[in-house]
Amino acid sequence: MKFLIFSDIEDSAKQVMSFLKGKGDFVLYTTEKGESLTKYGAQKIVLLTGKPEVKGISSLLSDEFSSGGYDLVMIASTVLGRDVASLFSGQKSIEVIPEIFDIKFNSGTVTTKRYGLGGKAVIEEESKSKLFTFLSGLSDDVPGDGSSPIETKNIPEGVVKILAIEQKKAKEVNLEKANIIVAVGRGLGKIEGIQQIEPLVKAVRGELAGSRPVCLDYHWLSEDRQVGYSGRTVKPKAYVALGISGQIQHIAGMRGSKVVVAVNKDKNAPIFQEADYGIVGDLYQIVPKIVSYL
Amino acid sequence: MPYDIVVLIKQIPDLELIKVNQSTEEPITDGVPFKFENLSKNSVEAAVRIKEKNGGKITAVLFGNEKGTQVMKEAYAMGVDEGILITGYSENNPVLTAKVLAQKIKQLHYDLVILGNQSADSMSGMVAGLVATELNLPLLSNAVSIEVADKIVKVSTATEKDVIKSETTMPAVISVTQETNEPRFPPVLQIIKAGKKSISTEQSTVKIENTSKIISKKAPKSERKRLIFEDVDKGAQEVAKVLKEAMK
Numbered sequence: 001m002k003f004l005i006f007s008d009i010e011d012s013a014k015q016v017m018s019f020l021k022g023k024g025d026f027v028l029y030t031t032e033k034g035e036s037l038t039k040y041g042a043q044k045i046v047l048l049t050g051k052p053e054v055k056g057i058s059s060l061l062s063d064e065f066s067s068g069g070y071d072l073v074m075i076a077s078t079v080l081g082r083d084v085a086s087l088f089s090g091q092k093s094i095e096v097i098p099e100i101f102d103i104k105f106n107s108g109t110v111t112t113k114r115y116g117l118g119g120k121a122v123i124e125e126e127s128k129s130k131l132f133t134f135l136s137g138l139s140d141d142v143p144g145d146g147s148s149p150i151e152t153k154n155i156p157e158g159v160v161k162i163l164a165i166e167q168k169k170a171k172e173v174n175l176e177k178a179n180i181i182v183a184v185g186r187g188l189g190k191i192e193g194i195q196q197i198e199p200l201v202k203a204v205r206g207e208l209a210g211s212r213p214v215c216l217d218y219h220w221l222s223e224d225r226q227v228g229y230s231g232r233t234v235k236p237k238a239y240v241a242l243g244i245s246g247q248i249q250h251i252a253g254m255r256g257s258k259v260v261v262a263v264n265k266d267k268n269a270p271i272f273q274e275a276d277y278g279i280v281g282d283l284y285q286i287v288p289k290i291v292s293y294l
Numbered sequence: 295m296p297y298d299i300v301v302l303i304k305q306i307p308d309l310e311l312i313k314v315n316q317s318t319e320e321p322i323t324d325g326v327p328f329k330f331e332n333l334s335k336n337s338v339e340a341a342v343r344i345k346e347k348n349g350g351k352i353t354a355v356l357f358g359n360e361k362g363t364q365v366m367k368e369a370y371a372m373g374v375d376e377g378i379l380i381t382g383y384s385e386n387n388p389v390l391t392a393k394v395l396a397q398k399i400k401q402l403h404y405d406l407v408i409l410g411n412q413s414a415d416s417m418s419g420m421v422a423g424l425v426a427t428e429l430n431l432p433l434l435s436n437a438v439s440i441e442v443a444d445k446i447v448k449v450s451t452a453t454e455k456d457v458i459k460s461e462t463t464m465p466a467v468i469s470v471t472q473e474t475n476e477p478r479f480p481p482v483l484q485i486i487k488a489g490k491k492s493i494s495t496e497q498s499t500v501k502i503e504n505t506s507k508i509i510s511k512k513a514p515k516s517e518r519k520r521l522i523f524e525d526v527d528k529g530a531q532e533v534a535k536v537l538k539e540a541m542k
């Protein structure tokens with residue numbers, strides 16, 4: 001079996017290559033330069049240069065798919081990846097199974113798992129589909145010692161004109177490696193609140209994380225600290241959720257945590273259904289108390 | 295310059311009200327009320343803001359079931375001029391949804407098609423690109439901001455790493471994110487007016503072959519202890535113990 005992979009982010013590229021090792025041959029198409037990508041056993045790495053226009057990328061991939069003898073296509077579920085996959089699906093008239101977090105290859109079919117009903121259901125299905133988008137966290141990152149050759153290809157220009165690309169701030173944290181994560185939600189109320197959480201983070205030698213509104217809407221924390229369906233998938237030994245209501249999209253990113261602690265002033269908050277230990281009350285009173293007992 | 299806009303909206307079951315059948319472990323959707331999907335609201339809001347500045351007509355198209363009239367009335371209250379409800383939605387299938395929507399859009403006049411990037415229930419993120427392909431239109435996706443002038447539309451897209459500014463000439467398909475805007479709550483008078491407006495309803499006729507077979511659809515397992523403390527002091531002591539253990 002031969003896989004065509006596309007990922008515009010390094011982590012997902014590494015995870016999917018680690019996952020596919022031993023299951024077939026694969027070629028990675030990526031916009032990421034990382035030299036470290038060559039250690040995962042890809043037959044080759046095709047570095048896509050030029051402006052990351054999604055139609056251009058999908059046209060390039062669909063040409064490669066037709067000429068390269070590929071069986072299956074795995075595309076990282078990122079902002080660009082989902083568009084590339086949907087355009088690819090439309091162009092080639094192949095059905096896509098989106099947002100999978102597990103896949104097994106049978107003879108002639110695949111069995112995949114994804115969330116439905118916003119995370120309230122896990123849909124396990126069997127199909128003959130050839131195209132998938134996969135969530136971050138598909139597998140651990142296990143580098144090998146190979147050295148894949150790198151080739152470059154230019155992304156063709158399309159009808160959408162890219163005017164400017166501003167780099168966001170570099171990633172400052174690797175939440176996947178954290179032992180303890182202290183996550184804050186909208187219940188924090190204000191950016192200054194972070195200072196009052198930091199003593200707890202320090203005391204447990206943990207990492208600070210947040211819900212989507214905290215990272216994306218209010219920018220109280222950097223975006224790479226967002227946990228959840230559209231953020232990072234984490235599995236720490238302990239996950240402390242402070243002022244997070246526990247919407248399913250958030251839970252999807254921290255479900256694998258060993259122990260979950262929740263602090264919320266609303267005793268009916270859904271997060272308490274997903275917690276091992278919960279404290280009902282104001283996080284600003286409770287956090288210093290926890291610190292005092294550590 | 296006025297712009298005619300087609301907004302694609304969705305009704306979804308109220309996810310918070312879904313309970314799990316303890317014996318089959320399956321989520322129960324029967325009887326769960328429908329609501330206006332979150333990003334569909336952002337889409338309507340985006341269209342209304344363009345109309346407020348430039349004029350034009352907003353047509354909303356909803357592929358759902360008979361209960362969709364309630365959602366359409368909310369869309370009217372937010373500022374949609376005309377609503378088309380297509381019934382026959384049975385299950386999440388982005389390819390089918392895109393075909394149904396595109397078939398309808400082709401009969402309408404529009405400069406822009408606006409929809410959410412990833413709906414809160416199925417989260418496939420596929421419909422925008424598939425609709426753009428069906429209509430053979432450029433796709434500007436995951437917009438966090440939208441500007442229009444002289445039949446040109448510009449958006450900013452926030453990817454995981456960059457903010458990309460791009461533009462294209464109308465007509466075009468635009469998908470929006472929850473950061474695009476904050477949907478406004480419509481004034482009471484508009485809500486009353488919306489209740490009386492008619493909605494044209496038709497049955498979907500598009501059929502496609504579904505190649506995937508669902509093996510199981512169960513609630514994810516949660517085996518948490520759920521020890522909830524209302525005594526803050528006791529809770530803090532217990533939590534400190536747990537955290538110390540995790541630090542080892």
Ligand SMILES: Cc1cc2nc3c(=O)[nH]c(=O)nc-3n(C[C@H](O)[C@H](O)[C@H](O)COP(=O)(O)OP(=O)(O)OC[C@H]3O[C@@H](n4cnc5c(N)ncnc54)[C@H](O)[C@@H]3O)c2cc1C
Binds near residue numbers: 184187230247283284
């Ligand atoms: C496609 C899609 C993808 C998404 N992806 C993600 C994702 O990756 N990650 C994510 O987090 N969300 C995601 N969301 C958004 C998600 O649906 C919720 O909107 C979000 O998780 C809510 O964040 P929150 O819990 O911080 O805020 P809220 O839901 O507003 O909850 C705030 C909580 O704080 C409590 N509170 C308030 N004050 C205090 C106090 N002083 N002390 C203690 N408690 C207090 C309140 O009782 C409340 O429960 C996604 C949504 C969609 C549609």
